[in-house]
């Protein structure tokens with residue numbers, strides 16, 4: 034069996050790598066496999082309207098919280114700025130796109146050899162696309178869809194059936210089925226009341242909890258609801274007011290069984306931690322969107338690999354507008370000074386590639402790093418400021434992603450013969466959750482993202498996200514693969530006899546920030562106390578969770594702050610030049626006319 038593996042310790046790259054169709058509330062019984070695999074008759078009409086993002090992401094922006102759906106920025110009329118961005122993840126690239134659109138000049142530096150950060154992917158020597166992790170796009174990704182449309186990548190998404198599928202031990206399927214002729218909030222109420230993933234009692238208690246949630250306020254006052262949700266997580270110093278989703282849910286009447294069978298897999302998929310450890314804010318942010326927006330819960334996946342279908346078009350857009358990528362150039366140090374009047378400002382960035390070292394100078398600097406990256410980068414002395422010190426309260430969650438290629442179709446539960454042939458892809462074409470394995474969510478990429486992952490003559494390519502990743506981090510790849518294979522078999526007994534022909538393991542030591550109760554107040558704004566130094570990144574303050582959407586939104590926010598500060602940044606540049614002159618030195622604080630590697 035061929036295998037490849039890659040280990041990402043912290044931020045560096047090393048390593049080798051249904052409104053019940055019956056109409057009865059509370060009538061859900063776990064459906065037989067054959068019933069569940071069949072598509073709902075109503076699904077076609079809902080889908081066809083959504084097949085393209087041309088539809089302007091439908092009702093998403095109507096009566097929506099402004100923080101998540103910011104208006105288009107005004108045309109920038111200030112001085113042109115040279116901006117250096119550290120990090121070519123989605124946050125860094127989103128910042129770059131926004132700045133270029135406003136006429137600025139942009140250079141992006143990343144220590145890795147590929148762009149995209151956690152949503153990056155690369156091709157190994159045998160032509161396999163290795164992804165950092167399984168990525169799904171919720172319908173509420175307004176900012177990311179806007180970015181994809183800008184760069185011409187909006188057609189690169191495949192819309193899945195509007196249902197969330199749970200695979201239980203033995204191949205029993207449960208569903209949260211949003212396919213319904215009427216939109217939000219009725220489609221969501223129906224999905225929760227008729228789900229066959231929960232028993233009647235748990236469903237009833239579930240419904241009570243959700244009815245008592247800020248989600249209801251979101252229907253009439255989305256901004257007020259978003260404030261209520263944020264407030265659930267606003268007390269970093271009062272442990273009694275730091276509310277986990279489990280605490281919140283159970284206090285409102287929800288049951289432990291609901292958490293175990295439905296909410297934990299969802300929480301793991303969203304933040305790689307369970308409901309006991311995840312803040313209520315995080316889960317309720319998503320629920321309020323699911324409840325109020327018809328498409329928020331509709332999943333899309335890329336046609337193929339992120340490098341070709343997501344990062345590639347963004348890169349092209351940036352380069353076509355004069356932006357430059359400097360890959361394998363890691364930023365080692367933020368150089369700064371403090372002026373006689375006590376103002377701290379950045380004078381440059383020390384970057385290196387292998388043994389080459391350079392100093393970068395710009396009018397504004399953006400650190401669009403991940404959590405471990407930003408902690409390493411900030412000058413120690415800056416921790417005297419609470420703003421920067423708070424960042425050290427955030428920690429990244431380990432996660433392990435495993436890809437398994439089979440010589441048959443693992444998720445094809447209806448027809449044994451079809452699962453054994455290799456002429457045509459067969460099985461479940463959607464994101465799949467499970468409460469019964471160490472991986473909380475998974476998908477058969479050969480079905481969901483066929484352009485790069487369906488290979489003639491080969492079968493399923495399962496991509497499984499192991500959460501929590503901690504116990505798997507010290508294990509060898511062979512052990513990890515062995516364990517995952519066994520668990521796949523227990524979910525799909527019909528796959529007995531199919532063989533794994535290729536596998537890969539990607540370990541990320543610190544991925545998303547741990548969205549635990551009380552952590553939200555520690556997230557920094559994109560604007561910092563250092564006037565010419567800005568932050569972006571999914572962990573920074575933005576109204577969504579740590580995700581592709583959050584990263585994109587943070588980039589929009591960073592760009593807006595930079596544009597707002599345009600005149601001030603030019604004044605600072607003059608001030609720095611004057612200080613240099615008075616000191617009679619060609620001090621590192623001077624900003625040359627051209628942003629360049631000096």
Ligand SMILES: Cc1cc2nc3c(=O)[nH]c(=O)nc-3n(C[C@H](O)[C@H](O)[C@H](O)COP(=O)(O)OP(=O)(O)OC[C@H]3O[C@@H](n4cnc5c(N)ncnc54)[C@H](O)[C@@H]3O)c2cc1C
Nearest residue numbers: 120122123124144150151166168169364406570571580581
């Ligand atoms: C396994 C997995 C599955 C996921 N699934 C989903 C999903 O289904 N849906 C979803 O919305 N989100 C998902 N996410 C989350 C999503 O990938 C991230 O939230 C998002 O990509 C973060 O983007 P970012 O730009 O903020 O950070 P990153 O992508 O981490 O980018 C930061 C970049 O900064 C670079 N960097 C750091 N320090 C330095 C330095 N000193 N010098 C130079 N470069 C530096 C890094 O190399 C990196 O490229 C998933 C994440 C993982 C790990």
